[in-house]
Amino acid sequence: MTNEIKVPDIGADEVEVTEILVKVGDKIKPEQSLLSVEGDKAAMDIPSPAGGVVKEIKVKTGDKIETGSLIMIFEGDAEEDSKDSDDKDPQNAKQADDKKSDDKTSDKQKSADSKPAEKKSGGSASKDVEVPDIGGDPVEVTEILVKVGDSVKADQSLLSVEGDKASMEVPAPFEGKVKEIKVSVGDKVETGSLIMVFETAADDADSVEQSADSASEDSSKDDKKDDKKGDSKSDNNASGQSSAKADSADKADKGDGFVENKAYAHASPVIRRLAREFGINLAKVNGTGRKGRVVKEDVQNYVKQLVKQAESGSVAGAGGVGGEHSKLGFDLIAWPKVDFAKFGEVESKPLSRIQKLSGNNLHRNWVRIPHVTQFDEADITGLEDFRKEQNALAEKKKMGVKYTPLVFIMKAVAKALEDYPTFCSSLSEDGQSLIMKKYIHLGIAVDTPNGLVVPVVKDVNKKGIIELSRELMEISSKAREGKLSSADMQGGCFTISSLGGIGGTAFTPIVNAPEVAILGVSKSEIKPKWNGKEFEPKLMVPLSVSYDHRVIDGALAARFTATLASYLADIRQIIM
Template sequence: MGEYVIKMPDVGEGIAEAELVEWQVKVGDLVREDMVLAAVMTDKATVEIPSSVNGEVLWLGADLGAKVAIGAPLIRLKVEGDGNVVAGAVAEIAEAPMEAATPAPKQEAVAVAAPVMEKAKPATLAPSRPVASATIAAAPRAEGEKPLASPSVRLRARDAGIDLRQIIGSGPAGRISHEDIDAFIAHGGSQPGGIRSGAPVARTEVEEIKVIGLRRKIAEKMALSKSRIPHIMYAEEVDVTALEELRTTLNRDKKADHPRLTILPFLMRAMVKALAENPQLNARYDDDAGVVHRYAGVHIGIAAQTPAGLVVPVVKHAEARNLWESAIELNRLSDAAKAGTASRDELSGSTITISSLGAIGGIISTPVINYPEVAIIGVNKIAVRPVWDGTAFVPRKIMNLSSSFDHRVIDGWDAAVFIQRLKTLLETPALIFVEG
């Protein structure tokens, strides 16, 4: 018998380290070649680390959330044969505690856009077999036994309220796939809101969730923004009745290869016109150097919720795009962000950001500025409300804009002038398309 050390591989992008976001195994587990052992996260991607040999886990080289240097020992296995560790080196590795991994440092300025997790390259696994009914009926795993599943499968199960221990995976070593979850749900598996028998029971469980990966990067960026930027918030209601009529007409008569228009491309075009008159809002503030950078190009970040968390894809040079071009690029970036394939360049470089929760956007919100920008425009939901026209109340479609500004750079008057200009353009949408 010998010992085999798997080191942190070079995951590309010229990085020196990666954050460990998930262990798929524990000490004592038997693993097979190509079985996924761990998942690590770089600034733009989550990568699964497979085993290159069959063996038994003897040692794990880092805690979740730790930064592991490229080439550092990640896991040690007992294997048949001589392994790849020479005598003497084994003891050195074994004596190194898990805490020896580089702890996650407090980050300085974070990239303009929160990074997105790209689809990891899957390990080469054996072809999956059909999910048998035994997959559903099998007894749950013992307490403490961690099911094998990818980060995306775990996220889906957590969102659906499914205990993965209740599912026997159909993949290698019992690895659980999305198809296994589909089969579990189809056969009446546990779902949130399910019917419970008996009287209500007090629950005392406390779930401890370590903040790592993309969630930690989002937390760090939000804390940075709120700690360094004195926010001023300005809300205004906008009558978008005429805009909605125009949008409906354009969607009805659109070309087959054009996407369906939402309100966002109209808002983007209105922002381009309003920023031409108020250039101080299309800027970033380098508060360490005491310099405001105003940009001629309008690069609009669109805060988007994805299965992995909040990311901000950026529509570059919105000033050079017409309504349909803006919609096409917006759709392309949104799809890439949700699929986890958006590149680092597509997630950085914004000069002003839009935050929209769509139909669940509420009446008012307090968006956090995308540091180091100086303004963010929040879009609330559209609702039909009675409006007095001078003689009677008439139904109108009203939408609120809830926006935040860096009060070190933007005065309340400037914020109000900008939002009132947006209001005029959106309430009289023909003005959006008037040149000059």
């Protein structure tokens, strides 16, 4: 026999079919997901209320459906056939209905009995706050954002945590007053870990008991209902289950769930579960479905691509076992384990958050990019004289600005990048093309008490020395105070690392991927330079340009460095 499958109770609003998860001929089990739909508030899956074989699919992707809409027709399975035979025998049918009623009463009673009671204290109750679904890996608590006694609203951030892949915040699943904090900075937590205890209004606790009481009352009422309503009870069960799914999807949308890096991936709950099983960050998967939705085939193709890269030894940071070298496709022996304490007194000092993040990035860039460093030096005698004159004038006019050598170097670099745009490019993900950037944003490495950061100064080629000086002072101050936002450190196309104020004659800076080159500036010094007739004292600054040899060859690097040196030797060329 055939069985019409309709949309259960999902509320009053229409939803859009975003993905059909089965096809004609598939054998379906009860509660198996049939469709993915999306409304104004949430994305959810429509489960099957019964088992059977898909005979017809009455909807297609993009259709609008609502509660009661016909979506599929099933051919009945063995359970349906058994039901038909029972219907033919009134006595058997009555016995089956009585058994269903008894089972339902028993289940509801068990549910009511097993419902945990809240711990009451006068007019309030204590409720545990646990870590929501953040994947399988433990994360480290880096900051506690509330304290005991604080009144917290639902979705307010409670903790900052950091894992191997991202930093994120844990939101409050409900409102209340912080009674206890069960974790401290540095602790490792995972999905389901107890982090806090909230004190909530007694009404919230009473509602739990009321729900248990109502379950008992419902079971008593069900016993008195007419046997003829057995079928409608079954329909209501399916509707209730689906409604619960919609509610849980709603909660996830409001913040109870976790979205890595706070980036939203357009995917159904089924796809999210699949991604969690494989440990995949959906934000990195290219969605080919309607409106950029990530579908099952996208996840499968992404996994296949990672497998191919791993087999060819070209994948970095894609997970797996065997340590960092294994991730990078190398078969290296592990570091020896040394007990340093047997040689003398030791102390373990944890790395700062910035040190850990930058360390991983630097290691990846050093191993994956074939570095070459071109060394040169520039005569900045005239530039330094001009800089000192302008600083004296600025101080006399009380302009509130100080010109540093770095600002002039930034302008010279911007001019050289216009002449050699390859240095302002990035290699595409597949390594088959260059992405040429039509803007010049320079990253400036800044040494802070917590480690190295690289804020970005935008449109350097379009700004004057005065404007750049003020902006550099401001962004350097923010960096040292730890007030840089993620936007302040994004968008760079070339980086400058200046150690001239400290010392050194040369060094090999590491390319800041996905950029393809970086300039290192060392301490300037007076050197004798031959002018054709005699030696003259000249102020020379050492330049070290590291570059990605896959993109830039040695001859081009030498020309770029020589051009940069010539601009620094005569800054009048910058305005030409």
